Amino acid sequence: MFKVTIDNKSIEVEPGTTILQAARMIGGDVVPPAMCYHSELKNSGGKCRTCMVKVSQGSEKDPRPMPKLVASCSTEVMDGMVVQNITSPEVVEARKAVAEFLLINHPLDCPVCDQAGECDLQNLSYENGSNASRFEEEKRTYEKMDIGDLIQFHPNRCILCYRCVYAADQLTENRVHGVLYRGEKSEISTFIHQAIENDFSGNMIDVCPVGALTDKTFRFKNRVWFLKPMDAHRSCSKCSGKAAVWFRGDEVYRVTGRKDIYGEVHDFICNECRFEKKNSADWIIEGPRKIESYSVINQNHYKNIVIPSVINPIKETME
Amino acid sequence: MERKIILENIEIDGIRLLEVYRENGGYKSIEKALKTMTPDEVVAEVKTSGLRGRGGAGFPTGMKWSFIDKKSGNPRYLVCNADESEPGTFKDRYLLEHIPHRLIEGMICSAYALGANKAYIYVRGEFKSIIGILNEALKECYKAGLLGKNILGSGYDLDLHVHTGAGAYICGEETALLESLEGKRGNPRLKPPFPAIKGLYGCPTVVNNVETLANIGWIVNNSGEEYAKIGIGRSTGTKLISACGNINNPGVYEIELGLPVEEFIYSDKYCGGVKGGKELKAVIPGGSSVPILPKNLILNTLAGEKRLMSYESLSEGGFITGSMLGSGGFIVYDEDACIVRNTYNFSRFYHHESCGQCSPCREGTSWLESVLHRIENGQGKMKDIDLLVSIASKIEGNTICPLGDAAAWPVAAAVRHFRSEFEFHVLHPEIVKNVKHGSLEKYLEIPVLTAE
Ligand SMILES: Cc1cc2nc3c(=O)[nH]c(=O)nc-3n(C[C@H](O)[C@H](O)[C@H](O)COP(=O)(O)O)c2cc1C
Numbered sequence: 001m002f003k004v005t006i007d008n009k010s011i012e013v014e015p016g017t018t019i020l021q022a023a024r025m026i027g028g029d030v031v032p033p034a035m036c037y038h039s040e041l042k043n044s045g046g047k048c049r050t051c052m053v054k055v056s057q058g059s060e061k062d063p064r065p066m067p068k069l070v071a072s073c074s075t076e077v078m079d080g081m082v083v084q085n086i087t088s089p090e091v092v093e094a095r096k097a098v099a100e101f102l103l104i105n106h107p108l109d110c111p112v113c114d115q116a117g118e119c120d121l122q123n124l125s126y127e128n129g130s131n132a133s134r135f136e137e138e139k140r141t142y143e144k145m146d147i148g149d150l151i152q153f154h155p156n157r158c159i160l161c162y163r164c165v166y167a168a169d170q171l172t173e174n175r176v177h178g179v180l181y182r183g184e185k186s187e188i189s190t191f192i193h194q195a196i197e198n199d200f201s202g203n204m205i206d207v208c209p210v211g212a213l214t215d216k217t218f219r220f221k222n223r224v225w226f227l228k229p230m231d232a233h234r235s236c237s238k239c240s241g242k243a244a245v246w247f248r249g250d251e252v253y254r255v256t257g258r259k260d261i262y263g264e265v266h267d268f269i270c271n272e273c274r275f276e277k278k279n280s281a282d283w284i285i286e287g288p289r290k291i292e293s294y295s296v297i298n299q300n301h302y303k304n305i306v307i308p309s310v311i312n313p314i315k316e317t318m319e
Numbered sequence: 320m321e322r323k324i325i326l327e328n329i330e331i332d333g334i335r336l337l338e339v340y341r342e343n344g345g346y347k348s349i350e351k352a353l354k355t356m357t358p359d360e361v362v363a364e365v366k367t368s369g370l371r372g373r374g375g376a377g378f379p380t381g382m383k384w385s386f387i388d389k390k391s392g393n394p395r396y397l398v399c400n401a402d403e404s405e406p407g408t409f410k411d412r413y414l415l416e417h418i419p420h421r422l423i424e425g426m427i428c429s430a431y432a433l434g435a436n437k438a439y440i441y442v443r444g445e446f447k448s449i450i451g452i453l454n455e456a457l458k459e460c461y462k463a464g465l466l467g468k469n470i471l472g473s474g475y476d477l478d479l480h481v482h483t484g485a486g487a488y489i490c491g492e493e494t495a496l497l498e499s500l501e502g503k504r505g506n507p508r509l510k511p512p513f514p515a516i517k518g519l520y521g522c523p524t525v526v527n528n529v530e531t532l533a534n535i536g537w538i539v540n541n542s543g544e545e546y547a548k549i550g551i552g553r554s555t556g557t558k559l560i561s562a563c564g565n566i567n568n569p570g571v572y573e574i575e576l577g578l579p580v581e582e583f584i585y586s587d588k589y590c591g592g593v594k595g596g597k598e599l600k601a602v603i604p605g606g607s608s609v610p611i612l613p614k615n616l617i618l619n620t621l622a623g624e625k626r627l628m629s630y631e632s633l634s635e636g637g638f639i640t641g642s643m644l645g646s647g648g649f650i651v652y653d654e655d656a657c658i659v660r661n662t663y664n665f666s667r668f669y670h671h672e673s674c675g676q677c678s679p680c681r682e683g684t685s686w687l688e689s690v691l692h693r694i695e696n697g698q699g700k701m702k703d704i705d706l707l708v709s710i711a712s713k714i715e716g717n718t719i720c721p722l723g724d725a726a727a728w729p730v731a732a733a734v735r736h737f738r739s740e741f742e743f744h745v746l747h748p749e750i751v752k753n754v755k756h757g758s759l760e761k762y763l764e765i766p767v768l769t770a771e
């Protein structure tokens with residue numbers, strides 16, 4: 001077993017554990033935010049750079065610090081490693097930088113986005129974002145498009161985390177979508193706008209950390225904070241049938257996979273369960289789900305609210 | 320001192336052909352290495368030579384080779400990085416065009432040292448003619464028994480293939496190169512694991528620059544000890560420098576490391592001074608990714624010592640007052656060059672070439688470009704100058720591969736050393752809108768005609 005210390009809290013973990021996994025075992029504030037890593041998706045992680053931490057001691061044997069911040073989701077622990085997350089001003093600074101980069105081209109359309117209230121980017125910017133933007137250029141925009149009948153894609157909101165690419169690739173046989181173009185012009189796309197039609201395509205919606213992939217059968221039907229999520233199951237021949245069913249009153253508004261407190265789904269569900277079973281009679285209810293503690297809709301989460309410094313944006317541009 | 324290792328015999332007619340190359344001593348090292356030395360002895364010679372990677376980072380080659388995992392039981396690969404795409408760098412191209420067998424000879428010795436039976440040359444897609452030249456050269460070697468099964472009766476087998484990229488700068492980054500070689504999108508991999516453990520097809524791999532490998536034949540022939548006598552301190556051997564910009568003799572030069580920068584710029588043997596007798600303004604000594612230095616700091620270090628063409632001397636002063644030897648792309652700017660325009664041009668390049676995997680580089684490179692575009696076109700504000708520095712510092716160190724750093728450093732250095740020029744662009748929008756070149760200050764003084 002390897003001993004690792006993160007923000008002064010120690011834990012013993014198996015060799016091969018990543019810093020992020022170790023931090024999640026400790027829990028609480030030592031856990032870095034992770035937007036692109038998903039434990040069920042092979043090769044995911046390393047891209048968004050939100051989970052970067054400082055390794056102030058490499059290991060017991062080689063106590064030198066690592067020269068640069070490292071992505072905690074893809075760096076394995078060593079015995080005696082000492083890691084700083086929020087106790088390092090450098091990490092806090094870098095995370096702010098990443099939040100800024102992810103937001104400069106983001107449309108900031110939370111008021112009309114179905115993901116609002118359960119969006120990792122929203123949470124990241126509440127914790128690490130700034131109140132005013134330094135970005136004066138025109139934002140990058142794309143047309144939204146349909147990926148089949150059931151999923152809508154809003155490229156403007158996409159943070160290019162590649163999770164949906166890995167999900168589509170790994171959960172089903174035929175890989176039908178990927179990343180087109182390069183750099184800032186990169187785009188998630190099906191090849192020449194083909195539809196993604198397979199029984200598990202709906203999971204792309206669940207793995208998307210933002211509102212770029214949304215459920216067309218649920219679009220604009222309700223805000224998630226008005227809904228009551230319930231753990232429920234049904235017997236299904238294609239998947240485990242274990243889902244979260246979102247009610248308002250007795251009415252089922254949507255069905256999703258069950259996300260854990262880090263926003264990860266471990267039981268992927270099929271499209272039939274997700275899109276076609278919208279009757280409460282279809283489901284056996286297990287009990288209410290807790291709202292993810294990290295979500296902005298959780299009570300008392302609005303702890304560091306500051307009044308925006310730029311009250312009059314027009315004044316700012318005239319300066 | 321004139322010292323030729325890589326470009327030796329380059330002036331001989333037909334040296335591109337195997338027959339001529341061999342008549343002039345080519346491929347002797349193969350006999351020696353394959354028949355009289357063990358692979359480990361070759362590695363030891365390279366270690367002793369002190370040879371450092373010529374692709375940009377300057378990592379000791381012998382040490383890199385010794386990291387290769389020999390225990391895994393998987394096949395090992397040698398890959399030559401001939402993707403040369405850094406603005407200002409065109410040395411590998413010259414070597415490949417004129418004396419391709421120098422590389423192949425080096426690669427055979429190197430592959431033998433690493434225990435690799437397959438090696439690849441990854442060539443930049445735009446180098447159409449070079450692809451033909453290399454394939455011709457390989458054909459000659461196969462025919463002569465220098466490649467293939469049982470090379471020269473030594474019992475050692477090696478297959479060497481040329482693979483063409485599609486023309487992406489990022490595919491010069493070694494792990495993106497490996498992805499591309501495997502037929503995938505050229506996205507850099509997360510490191511660790513390093514290629515020496517998990518490289519091509521998940522097998523132990525060494526990636527080396529063309530020029531690095533071209534040195535190996537000489538080292539085998541003359542010993543590492545002899546090689547280490549050339550150069551200065553830990554910068555052993557010679558280096559190809561591709562000189563360009565506002566100079567009288569642009570071209571590729573092989574210099575002994577340790578040559579004073581001043582001599583390189585002004586001697587007729589090399590750059591031949593600044594074109595048109597103009598003043599020297601600035602130099603980028605190692606390709607577009609390294610910091611630009613103004614005249615005073617490129618000729619002498621801050622401590623007043625002469626700057627030399629060596630890894631150590633050029634980086635003296637760190638990133639505040641120093642730069643890097645990098646890939647050896649030596650770009651000279653005269654007094655009329657516009658640093659803002661040049662910086663904008665580079666940022667356009669990095670924006671275009673970013674693979675887009677990680678957020679700081681994908682978003683940051685495009686942001687840098689647009690802010691620089693505004694300043695260059697007379698729409699900048701004073702606070703934009705600090706914004707540039709801030710964006711650059713937020714990209715630096717936070718990315719998967721060094722392209723992010725390479726995009727950030729030139730901007731940070733240009734603002735550090737030429738801030739007044741950026742301010743000039745903000746303060747005189749009408750001039751910069753209409754004048755797209757030259758030292759802009761002079762447009763402030765309208766010449767007055769006198770009665771005489
Ligand atoms: C964005 C980027 C582009 C690069 N392009 C090249 C290149 O064109 N040629 C090259 O030899 N090395 C290039 N490198 C360096 C390689 O990653 C690698 O360090 C080098 O090939 C190792 O060879 P060496 O040890 O012989 O220098 C590049 C690195 C980066 C980050």
Ligand code: SF4
Binds near residue numbers: 159188204207208209
């Ligand atoms: S669509 Fe969503 S899951 Fe896919 S890359 Fe974009 S943000 Fe990630």
Ligand code: SF4
Binds near residue numbers: 507674675681
């Ligand atoms: S730094 Fe840039 S080029 Fe390198 S992996 Fe990240 S996005 Fe790609």
Ligand code: FES
Binds near residue numbers: 051
């Ligand atoms: S979660 Fe680690 S880099 Fe995105």
